[in-house]
Amino acid sequence: MGSPNKQDTAGVHGAALGADEVALTRKNLGWDYEPFDIPQDVLKAMNKAEQGASYEAEWNQAFAAYKAKYPTEAAEFERYLSGQLPDGWDKDLPTFTPDDDGQPTRKHSAAILNILAPVVPELIGGSADLTHSNLTELKVSGDFQKGAYANRNVHFGVREHGMGAICNGMSLHNSGLIPYGATFLIFTDYMRASIRLSALSQVGAIWVMTHDSIGQGEDGPTHQPVEVLASLRAIPDLTVFRPADGNECSGAYKVAVEKAKAHAPSLLAFTRQKVPNLPGTSMEGVAKGAYTIVDCDGTPDIILMGTGSEVSLCVAAAEKLTGEGKKVRVVSMPSWELFEAQDEAYKESVFPKAVTKRLSVEAGVSFGWSKYVGPEGYSVSIDTFGASAPGGTCMEKFGFSVDNVLAKAKAVLG
Template sequence: MNINQKSVDALRILSADQIQKANSGHPGLPLGAAPAAYELWAKHMNHNPKNPNWENRDRFVLSAGHGSALLYSLLHLFNYEGMTIDELKNFRQFGHLTPGHPEYGHTVGVESTTGPLGAGVSTAVGMAMAEAHLAAKFNKEGYPVVDHYTYAMTGDGCLMEGISYEALSLAGTLKLDKLIVLYDSNNITIEGDTDFAFTEDVAKRFDAFGFQVQTVEDGNDLETIGKAIENAKAEKNKPSLIICKTLIGYGSPAKVGKASAHGEPLGVDNVKEMREFLGWESQEAFEVPADVYANYESIANEGSKKEEEWNAMFERYSKEFPEARKEWDEFFSDIDIDKIMNSDEYWNYEDKAMATRAVSGNIINILKDLYPNMVGGSADLAPSNKTEMKDEGFFSATDRSGRNIHFGVREMAMTAITNGIYLHGGLKSFCATFFVFSDFMKPMIRLAALMGLPVAYVLTHDSIGVGEDGPTHEPVEQLAMLRSIPNLNVFRPADYTETAVAWASAMKSEAKPTAIVLTRQNLPQIEGSSKDAFKGAYVISEAKDKDNIDLIILASGSEVELAVAAQKEIETTGKSVRVVSVPCMEIFESQDSQYKESVLPSGVRARLAVEAANPMPWYKYVGIDGDVVGMTTFGASAPAKVLFEHFGFTTENVVEKAMNLINR
């Protein structure tokens, strides 16, 4: 047996052994797709295990994340940091580097968290866009300092999910010629043959997208797979799809081609039979011949040489173009938040009523000058979301330098792509749509939170203030939904200062995404609004007798104005009322107990929260003695003023609720 075939079979054996020892996992893809993975990683993909974060490495995303045992086997054999044989032996066990699905930031060599099908390949589109934009920005004649490919390995399930349609359609439109998708086509899903639910001609679909499409009839044919990859790299006008016809569970005579190979261990006897079928010389689990390790080490050393060559070129580039090198370092460094904090333009505003979406638009156009690596766009709503960066052009098939992105009506893919742009490195990304459509974004926002990506999601038209468009477009439960996601900051600012704080917080965030939820309607600038909003909640209007508070009113966004108006009316009766603005519950929860007590003294149990949304998140603050003026039904189609009155968001109703609490 030649060394290449032994190296392929090592991936199969190690994957099967991991899954069998854990008695949990998905052997089907690793066994069938091992040849394509080996051919790519060994012969065509530039990567350096000694420096996994080399800027010009090729990116690889295992979109079919259930096949994680294959990726861990690759990382082990190439000797990526931490991926020891003991880690493989602890596949899917607590506290180890080999979780059931690959996790970015947890395992070295994993470029993106994957698992939800279609998410990975969609994220890869963002990585390819980032590569193209940075190449346009930094490359000089003779100095291709940004010149790499993004590879995604996907399966039938990924291509059934709607998000992949969205993302890959855009990839074709943008002619992302350095995106190469390897499709493990084995015609099997958990329930059986794909013909039950998936009979479309995938090749024709991708041809319609604008992809180069190739088919490898035998997924075990390394030479043909290699030629297809090189053909894809030679294509300079289209992204590429390589359809690899494989047999799920190949190598296991008892399981090959069966649905049971997809998501359950092969069984001890079948693993033994697989070793015999493949001609594997050892029956010991996790035992790999020395010549296989030596082969992978030799390939890894070639990767090191590739980086050394790039480093030498980059040094010459830096000497010849010192300003470009300075800007490069700025792009690939952490955000300097002092640029915001020390900017008079950023914090100064005109004292007039403005929708917070309009405020955000002004801020974005200050930020884009402070941070030239900021890129983003909207799901066909930039004029409404106010997210266009003026005079910065649009990223397209003919202009890679544009910093604005036309995502089209593709909210879920937009979010995954935005995540991918950040994951690539070098760029700070954001995206936008109407708040009600965060329902479409939620799975990818969740992944960003899981990965700790400091991306920003701009969500406008935040309440029944949408008005005449009616309940389909009026978000009611979405704030509660987003606030339920761990590691996500959700800002709903009340005016200019709080919106500026929201954006500053999003820019300086290092390990979590931020949702910035903004109004359609104009709001006044509130007298007590301040940078204390950085603490998540603060006293925006103090009680006339702060040592003897009768009631605390809590509110966010457009309802802070209403809370202050109610406070003034209640205090004419001699009662003492504090108003607390809560632009970001998550940040407030991170404050120490002393600060939280200073804002919401535990001795004041008469508390009223006001927010034009589902009341659920507020009960932890108002307690059993408090009350919430919120939305417990869907909205309606009518002018915003009519709706706010109908649903009780009036000074009169808030005052009545407040007095009931005080008098209780």
């Protein structure tokens, strides 16, 4: 405003006015002060330091009175502000064995959220109108709404970007809250700017995404995220998890909650379909990003690696290959980012350079996997859009079956 030649034009959108136009603008506005010279009357009107100090003193006095009257609640509030988690907050995170019934990982997520909710009272969030699909309702609380501000279930409405912005704001307020926001993984495209800004702005948010692959089924290719994981992994400082079973879901939430307190966002991708609980998985392994869950004696002939629901295919194929006399290692890779943060010795222990026969299995695009499979490896992936069919049919038709993983492993072995 005030520029004689550029006001009401696009000329000021991406370029400075320039010295001549600045001089004309000053003259037009009657502004006779030098650059960065603040008039005393403006400075006096804008300087609220004394008023701010008074407000702070008033607040401190009010909090001291509150603390004297409600010491337990005040201590909890101070813990929030300190960034510390309650002692033993993670002790009830569930663990599983292969004898336990398999569940969709979104159901594991639901159970874990409700285990955490009573012991981590700063956990607050909800879904973009998909609560009963994402399974993100906290049973210990009602709905956050007018007159019910102590409640912790937030109904964000069908507005993923708005949900992301709200969660970012709750975290950046620095009151110690841990916000989470949920939708289908495909709909992260509607909130990508919010997710990206959560990483850029060091926001302690947890993004809970379900229906993570073509395995979600009949909704078809508009709802089946094939390229989405790869695009999210490309965002700097965002930790992406795709857990394989119940143990890895517990491990993913443990890391995500800890990262939230350290002002770092995480995104967790969960299945709609059931997955078995696998041998060798663990919360501790998830913290490493990638780890061996099935191994052999000596140097492996081949390493099978995967994420999420496809890890079970690797385990089953490895069992058949072992029965045929091959030495096979299976690596679960719930988080590429956490694995890349490990030292070189650990990386070598998981993926020895001497083992060049490698196969990755993930129901998403192959982009990025070449780093791990190498020039002699292969990726069982989906580099096209999906299809509208039952989830199991989609997985079978696109090659995500034990028989196809076995065939591709044999082809790699030669």
